[in-house]
Amino acid sequence: MGRVAYVNGRFVRHADAAVHIEDRGFQLADGVYEVWAVFGGRMADAPGHFARLKRSLGELRIPMPMTEAALSIVLRETLRRNRIVDGMVYLQVNRGVAPRDHAFPTPAVPPSVVMTAKSVDLAASEARAAKGVGVVTVAENRWGRCDIKTVGLLPNVLAKQTAREAGAVEAWFVDDLGLVTEGASSNAWIVDREGRLRTRDTQANILRGVTRATLLGLIAETGLAFEERPFTVEEARQSREAFITGAGSLVLPVVRIDSAPVGDGVPGPVAKRLRELYISEARRTAV
Numbered sequence: 001m002g003r004v005a006y007v008n009g010r011f012v013r014h015a016d017a018a019v020h021i022e023d024r025g026f027q028l029a030d031g032v033y034e035v036w037a038v039f040g041g042r043m044a045d046a047p048g049h050f051a052r053l054k055r056s057l058g059e060l061r062i063p064m065p066m067t068e069a070a071l072s073i074v075l076r077e078t079l080r081r082n083r084i085v086d087g088m089v090y091l092q093v094n095r096g097v098a099p100r101d102h103a104f105p106t107p108a109v110p111p112s113v114v115m116t117a118k119s120v121d122l123a124a125s126e127a128r129a130a131k132g133v134g135v136v137t138v139a140e141n142r143w144g145r146c147d148i149k150t151v152g153l154l155p156n157v158l159a160k161q162t163a164r165e166a167g168a169v170e171a172w173f174v175d176d177l178g179l180v181t182e183g184a185s186s187n188a189w190i191v192d193r194e195g196r197l198r199t200r201d202t203q204a205n206i207l208r209g210v211t212r213a214t215l216l217g218l219i220a221e222t223g224l225a226f227e228e229r230p231f232t233v234e235e236a237r238q239s240r241e242a243f244i245t246g247a248g249s250l251v252l253p254v255v256r257i258d259s260a261p262v263g264d265g266v267p268g269p270v271a272k273r274l275r276e277l278y279i280s281e282a283r284r285t286a287v
Protein backbone atom coordinates (compact mmCIF):
# COMPACT_ATOMS: atom_id res chain seq x y z
CA MET A 1 0.00 0.00 0.00
CA GLY A 2 1.35 3.47 -0.94
CA ARG A 3 0.89 6.75 0.84
CA VAL A 4 -2.56 7.39 2.32
CA ALA A 5 -4.34 10.40 3.77
CA TYR A 6 -7.32 10.72 6.08
CA VAL A 7 -10.09 12.95 4.70
CA ASN A 8 -13.37 13.46 6.54
CA GLY A 9 -13.78 9.98 7.96
CA ARG A 10 -12.02 7.93 5.29
CA PHE A 11 -8.52 6.78 4.48
CA VAL A 12 -7.87 7.38 0.78
CA ARG A 13 -4.91 7.11 -1.55
CA HIS A 14 -2.81 10.24 -1.05
CA ALA A 15 -2.92 10.91 -4.80
CA ASP A 16 -6.74 10.93 -4.71
CA ALA A 17 -7.19 12.85 -1.46
CA ALA A 18 -9.25 16.04 -1.96
CA VAL A 19 -11.60 18.43 -0.22
CA HIS A 20 -14.67 20.11 -1.68
CA ILE A 21 -14.11 23.36 -3.59
CA GLU A 22 -16.38 25.13 -1.11
CA ASP A 23 -14.40 23.94 1.87
CA ARG A 24 -13.77 27.13 3.86
CA GLY A 25 -10.18 26.13 4.46
CA PHE A 26 -9.60 26.17 0.71
CA GLN A 27 -11.56 29.36 -0.01
CA LEU A 28 -11.01 31.50 3.07
CA ALA A 29 -8.14 29.93 5.07
CA ASP A 30 -10.83 29.41 7.73
CA GLY A 31 -9.11 26.61 9.57
CA VAL A 32 -6.30 25.60 11.88
CA TYR A 33 -3.59 22.96 11.89
CA GLU A 34 -1.10 21.13 14.06
CA VAL A 35 2.10 19.26 13.27
CA TRP A 36 3.64 16.63 15.52
CA ALA A 37 7.19 15.36 15.20
CA VAL A 38 7.17 11.56 15.18
CA PHE A 39 9.84 9.36 16.73
CA GLY A 40 9.64 5.59 16.56
CA GLY A 41 6.09 5.81 15.19
CA ARG A 42 4.92 7.84 18.19
CA MET A 43 3.87 11.49 18.47
CA ALA A 44 6.16 13.91 20.30
CA ASP A 45 4.78 16.52 22.69
CA ALA A 46 1.27 15.18 22.05
CA PRO A 47 -0.56 16.91 24.94
CA GLY A 48 0.92 20.34 24.13
CA HIS A 49 -0.16 20.12 20.50
CA PHE A 50 -3.67 18.94 21.42
CA ALA A 51 -3.99 21.76 23.97
CA ARG A 52 -2.98 24.33 21.35
CA LEU A 53 -5.33 22.77 18.78
CA LYS A 54 -8.26 23.14 21.19
CA ARG A 55 -7.26 26.71 21.95
CA SER A 56 -6.91 27.65 18.25
CA LEU A 57 -10.28 26.07 17.45
CA GLY A 58 -11.89 27.77 20.46
CA GLU A 59 -10.56 31.20 19.41
CA LEU A 60 -12.17 30.70 15.98
CA ARG A 61 -15.35 29.11 17.40
CA ILE A 62 -14.84 25.92 15.40
CA PRO A 63 -15.91 22.84 17.40
CA MET A 64 -13.48 19.97 18.02
CA PRO A 65 -14.38 17.56 15.20
CA MET A 66 -14.04 14.59 17.56
CA THR A 67 -12.61 13.99 21.01
CA GLU A 68 -8.89 14.26 21.63
CA ALA A 69 -8.80 10.49 22.21
CA ALA A 70 -10.49 9.84 18.86
CA LEU A 71 -8.21 12.29 17.03
CA SER A 72 -5.23 10.61 18.61
CA ILE A 73 -6.37 7.18 17.40
CA VAL A 74 -6.88 8.42 13.85
CA LEU A 75 -3.53 10.24 13.82
CA ARG A 76 -1.78 7.08 14.96
CA GLU A 77 -3.65 5.05 12.38
CA THR A 78 -2.46 7.55 9.75
CA LEU A 79 1.11 6.92 10.93
CA ARG A 80 0.61 3.16 10.91
CA ARG A 81 -0.92 3.03 7.44
CA ASN A 82 1.93 5.14 6.08
CA ARG A 83 4.52 3.03 7.94
CA ILE A 84 6.12 6.11 9.49
CA VAL A 85 8.93 5.47 11.95
CA ASP A 86 10.50 8.92 12.17
CA GLY A 87 8.68 11.81 10.55
CA MET A 88 5.78 14.17 10.99
CA VAL A 89 2.03 13.95 11.16
CA TYR A 90 -0.18 16.85 10.05
CA LEU A 91 -3.76 17.62 11.09
CA GLN A 92 -5.96 20.32 9.59
CA VAL A 93 -9.42 21.23 10.81
CA ASN A 94 -11.49 23.69 8.76
CA ARG A 95 -14.84 25.24 9.58
CA GLY A 96 -16.48 23.05 6.96
CA VAL A 97 -18.10 23.13 3.54
CA ALA A 98 -20.72 25.81 2.81
CA PRO A 99 -21.74 28.20 0.00
CA ARG A 100 -19.09 30.91 -0.10
CA ASP A 101 -19.88 33.73 2.32
CA HIS A 102 -17.42 35.40 4.67
CA ALA A 103 -19.54 35.09 7.84
CA PHE A 104 -19.89 31.70 9.54
CA PRO A 105 -22.41 29.35 7.89
CA THR A 106 -25.82 29.15 9.55
CA PRO A 107 -26.75 26.60 10.56
CA ALA A 108 -23.21 25.50 11.37
CA VAL A 109 -21.71 22.72 9.23
CA PRO A 110 -19.48 19.89 10.45
CA PRO A 111 -15.78 20.78 10.47
CA SER A 112 -13.58 19.17 7.80
CA VAL A 113 -10.66 17.06 8.96
CA VAL A 114 -7.57 16.14 6.99
CA MET A 115 -4.52 14.19 8.17
CA THR A 116 -1.29 13.35 6.34
CA ALA A 117 2.01 11.88 7.42
CA LYS A 118 5.50 11.82 6.02
CA SER A 119 8.86 10.28 6.85
CA VAL A 120 11.87 12.36 7.80
CA ASP A 121 15.42 11.20 7.24
CA LEU A 122 16.83 11.65 10.75
CA ALA A 123 20.40 11.23 9.56
CA ALA A 124 19.93 14.10 7.08
CA SER A 125 18.29 16.19 9.80
CA GLU A 126 21.28 15.56 12.09
CA ALA A 127 23.72 16.42 9.29
CA ARG A 128 21.91 19.71 8.74
CA ALA A 129 21.97 20.51 12.46
CA ALA A 130 25.68 19.70 12.61
CA LYS A 131 26.38 22.30 9.92
CA GLY A 132 23.84 24.87 11.09
CA VAL A 133 21.59 26.93 8.84
CA GLY A 134 21.18 30.50 7.68
CA VAL A 135 18.22 32.78 8.33
CA VAL A 136 17.18 35.99 6.60
CA THR A 137 15.27 38.83 8.22
CA VAL A 138 12.00 40.14 6.81
CA ALA A 139 9.60 42.85 7.97
CA GLU A 140 6.79 41.57 10.22
CA ASN A 141 3.63 41.85 8.14
CA ARG A 142 1.29 39.30 9.70
CA TRP A 143 -2.07 39.85 11.38
CA GLY A 144 -2.49 40.44 15.11
CA ARG A 145 -3.46 36.88 16.06
CA CYS A 146 -0.33 34.85 15.36
CA ASP A 147 -1.09 32.96 18.59
CA ILE A 148 -3.75 31.06 16.62
CA LYS A 149 -2.25 28.35 14.42
CA THR A 150 -4.33 29.13 11.34
CA VAL A 151 -3.77 27.92 7.80
CA GLY A 152 -3.67 31.59 6.69
CA LEU A 153 0.08 31.44 6.06
CA LEU A 154 0.69 33.68 3.06
CA PRO A 155 3.17 36.04 4.81
CA ASN A 156 4.99 32.94 6.12
CA VAL A 157 5.03 31.43 2.62
CA LEU A 158 6.53 34.59 1.12
CA ALA A 159 9.07 34.91 3.96
CA LYS A 160 10.15 31.29 3.52
CA GLN A 161 10.54 31.78 -0.21
CA THR A 162 12.71 34.85 0.43
CA ALA A 163 14.84 32.65 2.68
CA ARG A 164 15.10 29.90 0.10
CA GLU A 165 16.10 32.29 -2.68
CA ALA A 166 18.85 33.63 -0.39
CA GLY A 167 20.14 30.12 0.30
CA ALA A 168 18.78 30.23 3.87
CA VAL A 169 16.46 27.82 5.64
CA GLU A 170 14.31 30.15 7.72
CA ALA A 171 13.12 33.76 7.75
CA TRP A 172 12.88 35.76 10.96
CA PHE A 173 10.12 38.35 11.16
CA VAL A 174 11.29 41.66 12.61
CA ASP A 175 8.83 44.17 14.10
CA ASP A 176 8.82 47.98 13.87
CA LEU A 177 11.16 48.24 16.88
CA GLY A 178 13.77 46.04 15.21
CA LEU A 179 12.92 43.11 17.50
CA VAL A 180 12.76 39.57 16.14
CA THR A 181 9.28 38.13 16.64
CA GLU A 182 9.72 34.54 15.41
CA GLY A 183 10.51 32.45 12.36
CA ALA A 184 8.13 31.68 9.49
CA SER A 185 7.66 28.18 10.97
CA SER A 186 9.73 28.22 14.17
CA ASN A 187 10.51 30.19 17.31
CA ALA A 188 13.75 32.19 17.47
CA TRP A 189 16.38 32.01 20.23
CA ILE A 190 19.84 33.35 20.99
CA VAL A 191 22.55 32.83 23.55
CA ASP A 192 23.45 36.48 24.14
CA ARG A 193 26.88 37.96 24.78
CA GLU A 194 26.45 37.40 28.50
CA GLY A 195 25.70 33.74 27.87
CA ARG A 196 21.98 34.02 28.65
CA LEU A 197 19.46 32.08 26.62
CA ARG A 198 16.79 34.39 25.26
CA THR A 199 13.56 33.99 23.35
CA ARG A 200 10.60 36.29 22.95
CA ASP A 201 7.78 36.08 25.49
CA THR A 202 4.43 34.69 24.38
CA GLN A 203 2.52 37.84 25.34
CA ALA A 204 3.88 39.13 22.03
CA ASN A 205 2.13 38.34 18.76
CA ILE A 206 3.80 34.99 18.14
CA LEU A 207 2.82 31.34 18.09
CA ARG A 208 3.20 29.62 21.45
CA GLY A 209 5.56 26.95 20.23
CA VAL A 210 5.11 23.56 21.84
CA THR A 211 8.78 22.70 21.23
CA ARG A 212 9.67 26.03 22.83
CA ALA A 213 7.58 25.20 25.91
CA THR A 214 9.11 21.73 26.32
CA LEU A 215 12.60 23.18 25.89
CA LEU A 216 11.91 25.83 28.55
CA GLY A 217 11.17 23.03 31.01
CA LEU A 218 14.41 21.27 30.09
CA ILE A 219 16.41 24.50 30.36
CA ALA A 220 15.03 25.05 33.88
CA GLU A 221 16.40 21.61 34.84
CA THR A 222 19.86 22.35 33.41
CA GLY A 223 20.24 25.56 35.40
CA LEU A 224 21.32 27.50 32.28
CA ALA A 225 20.66 31.24 32.56
CA PHE A 226 17.49 32.12 30.72
CA GLU A 227 15.29 35.14 30.04
CA GLU A 228 12.01 35.46 28.14
CA ARG A 229 12.95 38.76 26.53
CA PRO A 230 12.96 39.89 22.90
CA PHE A 231 16.18 40.63 21.06
CA THR A 232 17.07 42.91 18.16
CA VAL A 233 18.58 41.68 14.92
CA GLU A 234 21.79 43.44 15.95
CA GLU A 235 21.86 41.57 19.27
CA ALA A 236 21.29 38.32 17.43
CA ARG A 237 24.18 39.08 15.07
CA GLN A 238 26.45 39.79 18.00
CA SER A 239 25.29 36.85 20.06
CA ARG A 240 27.33 33.75 20.89
CA GLU A 241 24.77 31.40 19.37
CA ALA A 242 21.38 31.39 17.74
CA PHE A 243 18.90 28.63 17.00
CA ILE A 244 15.30 27.90 16.09
CA THR A 245 12.77 25.46 17.53
CA GLY A 246 9.70 23.77 16.08
CA ALA A 247 8.14 20.40 15.39
CA GLY A 248 9.92 20.39 12.02
CA SER A 249 13.27 21.90 12.97
CA LEU A 250 13.38 20.42 16.52
CA VAL A 251 16.32 22.50 17.82
CA LEU A 252 18.34 23.76 14.86
CA PRO A 253 21.49 25.90 15.16
CA VAL A 254 21.52 29.16 13.17
CA VAL A 255 25.00 30.12 12.00
CA ARG A 256 24.20 33.02 9.63
CA ILE A 257 21.82 35.95 9.80
CA ASP A 258 21.45 37.81 6.49
CA SER A 259 24.80 36.36 5.42
CA ALA A 260 26.72 37.63 8.51
CA PRO A 261 28.06 34.85 10.77
CA VAL A 262 26.68 34.33 14.27
CA GLY A 263 29.46 33.82 16.81
CA ASP A 264 32.14 31.65 15.25
CA GLY A 265 29.85 30.80 12.33
CA VAL A 266 29.45 27.20 13.48
CA PRO A 267 26.86 25.56 15.77
CA GLY A 268 27.57 26.40 19.40
CA PRO A 269 27.69 24.09 22.43
CA VAL A 270 24.43 25.30 24.01
CA ALA A 271 22.32 24.73 20.88
CA LYS A 272 23.92 21.31 20.35
CA ARG A 273 23.26 20.28 23.92
CA LEU A 274 19.67 21.54 23.83
CA ARG A 275 19.02 19.65 20.60
CA GLU A 276 20.20 16.42 22.20
CA LEU A 277 18.20 17.09 25.36
CA TYR A 278 15.05 17.93 23.41
CA ILE A 279 15.23 14.91 21.11
CA SER A 280 15.82 12.47 23.95
CA GLU A 281 12.94 13.98 25.97
CA ALA A 282 10.65 13.97 22.90
CA ARG A 283 11.48 10.31 22.25
CA ARG A 284 10.99 9.39 25.90
CA THR A 285 7.56 11.04 26.20
CA ALA A 286 6.20 10.30 22.69
CA VAL A 287 2.87 8.46 22.62
Ligand code: PLP
Pocket residue numbers: 035182183184185186187207208209210211212245246247248
Ligand atom coordinates in the same frame (compact mmCIF):
# COMPACT_ATOMS: atom_id res chain seq x y z
N1 PLP B 1 6.13 29.77 14.98
C1 PLP B 1 5.47 29.53 13.83
C2 PLP B 1 5.00 30.68 13.01
C3 PLP B 1 5.25 28.21 13.42
O1 PLP B 1 4.57 27.96 12.29
C4 PLP B 1 5.73 27.14 14.21
C5 PLP B 1 5.54 25.74 13.82
O2 PLP B 1 5.09 25.43 12.76
C6 PLP B 1 6.42 27.44 15.39
C7 PLP B 1 6.59 28.77 15.76
C8 PLP B 1 6.95 26.34 16.29
O3 PLP B 1 5.87 25.75 16.95
P1 PLP B 1 5.96 24.22 17.45
O4 PLP B 1 7.18 24.14 18.31
O5 PLP B 1 4.72 24.06 18.24
O6 PLP B 1 6.04 23.37 16.24
